[in-house]
Amino acid sequence: MNKEHPNIEVLKKLDLSNMEACAEVLAEDLVWHYFNPELPELHGDYYGIEGFGNFFNKMGQNTGATFKVNVISTTPMGDEMVVTHVKDTMFLKGRNMEVDAVVVWSIADGQIQEAWDIPAMHSVKIKES
Secondary structure, three states: OOOOOOEEEEEOOOOOOOHHHHOEEEEEEEEEEEEOOOOOOEEEEEEEHHHEEEEHHHHHHHHHOOOEEEEEEEEOOOEEEEEEEEEEEEEEEEEEEEEEEEEEEEOOOOEEEEEEEEEEOOOOEEEEO
């Protein structure tokens, strides 16, 4: 029986609907990097547990609480890095959409230290209502 990589176990403890529960796996000095020039109001760096929560609160506000992360794959890279492919779904700018994204996580001592959220910019799928 294969044991799951410990950093994948850390990511499984993330619950974006319960930021208090996330505190166990988020480093106090966490940095969340979000790259998306199409959403300049969200684009940028978010610091600490509060900043992490603020990012997802803003995303929820911008999408009318429709933002959902669907994990497609999670791959550990050595002892520290994990790469996650996700499909984000949301209602944004009057349209239902689906966006592929990659999140690169830096995890040390059982806590997320830093993450880079990089959405696809040229292949956003617009869904018919």
